Amino acid sequence: MDTIFNFIGENISMIYLVILMVFVGIELIGHVPSVLHTPLMSGANAIHGVVLIGAIYVMGHAAEDDMFSLVVGFIGVIVGTLNVIGGFVVTDRMLEMFKKKPEKGAKS
Amino acid sequence: MKHVQEVLFLLGSLGFVVGLKMMGKPDSARKGNLVAAAGMLFAVLGIMFFKHGEEGIHVVNNVGLIAAAIGVGTLVGWLMAKRVQMTAMPEMVSLFNGMGGLCAALISLLEWKFKGDAIATMPAGEYLAIIAGLIIGTVSFVGSIVAWGKLSGKLGDFRFPGQQFINIIMLLAIAGTAWMNFSAAANGNMLYFYLVIILAAVYGLLFVFPIGGADMPVVISLLNSPICLW
Incomplete structure (x- = not known):
């Protein structure tokens, strides 16, 4: 458990980036004819x-x-x-x- | 002017997002493609000539060879893309996609080699980035080549009972092997590393054979490269 928390803590900005990028991707591709x-x-x-x-x-x-x-x-x-x-x-x-x-x- | 590279990368990312957005509307689609291409140019210039390292801004090593490789790739890619028949477009895209996958796999291979003895002390995040690049790159390369073969009619469908089940087992096997590789490699044991490549290649085959041309997880590949730079 500790390792997982440490991992998240160390890479927090990367994790934010990945999550936000997923939404950007969906938003960009979502309403295309x-x-x-x-x-x-x-x-x-x-x-x-x-x-x-x-x-x-x-x-x-x-x-x-x-x-x-x-x-x-x-x-x-x-x-x-x-x-x-x-x-x-x-x-x-x-x-x-x-x-x-x-x-x-x-x-x- | 220390952070030219960062600014160029920012412009590059912006070009990709704006370009993709423009590509979603018929009127601006073609311009959007060019905007995205311009973004790519910014990013390439940034990494090649304004590398921001410990000794300040400098041109990257082996820059002549890199420029030559880009030249060859540009010429061949341009000719292939211009000459292909409109009806053969999908398999061409698939083939290019596979080339990107191969590129990602080769990057991971080199990064792994450069790590050398530092593998034992590598942070988990870095290991994850390298091994994920290797797996995704290999699956995407093999899968795209199979898709290319199928789209151009060279390969037929191939199904067997329980395929879905076996695919899931394969995924678990890849994850398990990658996990074991982390500790094995620290002791200089490379067996699991090669096993990961082989398993990923087999998974790529199994994954694409029963279906039509599948598009590989583009977003994951897109994210793959900034992770490498992290």
Whole structure:
């Protein structure tokens, strides 16, 4: 019991953040028209590519002669960037289709 | 000007929230996507060039290699996303999602390695962040790849009786192994660490095989990275 209380005490701001973020997430996604669900899912996917920040962070901590860490970090950054860039571009292409429905073949 | 990184991260988070909100309305949806992308750019710049450590603000180590990796990822991601057929969009999103999961798992792997002897004295919160990143990343990677295979028609459905029950058992097994790993790793025993990865991968398979393309818990992944930075 004591350990659990200590854990909560030590990480209290993180716990607040997680709980509040859950409500922000629900609030943001809650009242969206269903046509926008697919691009929103795709956009959220791109945003969760922020793990890229973590990848840059750990790779920035690797020693310059630590081959294993550099290789793993390198792959991590590539793959994270794929998620971010691919996600945003795909979302943009999806949303492009929503624009100016009446005019056929209109491109912005 | 000590806290450039913090300000950039704040702008980044703001960009994500505002961008997502704008994406919820048809008129502003496309702009919202760009706002979120701009937020991401702020965050990346912040971590790469304004790292706020003990010795003040500095550029992160291995910055050349990191920039090269970002370049490769940008080029490949851009081309893949531009060339994909509209009808093949869902599997593309799934594949990208899996890449994010792989990224999270690799981060945890590296963090774990960097901890080295400090594992024994690591606070529980930090351990939780690393091991959760590893499990969620692995499940999300394997699950997304399976979803990608199914959406593109390469893989079929696969069901067996009692699957739900086995899935719950698997989850408990993962949690148990992760728990045991905490004390085992302090004594230099890495067996449980690898076991966690294998179990999470198997769970990813079992979880997605019987259903259609499932979206992984995006919010958890989103939270995963600030925990790593904590």
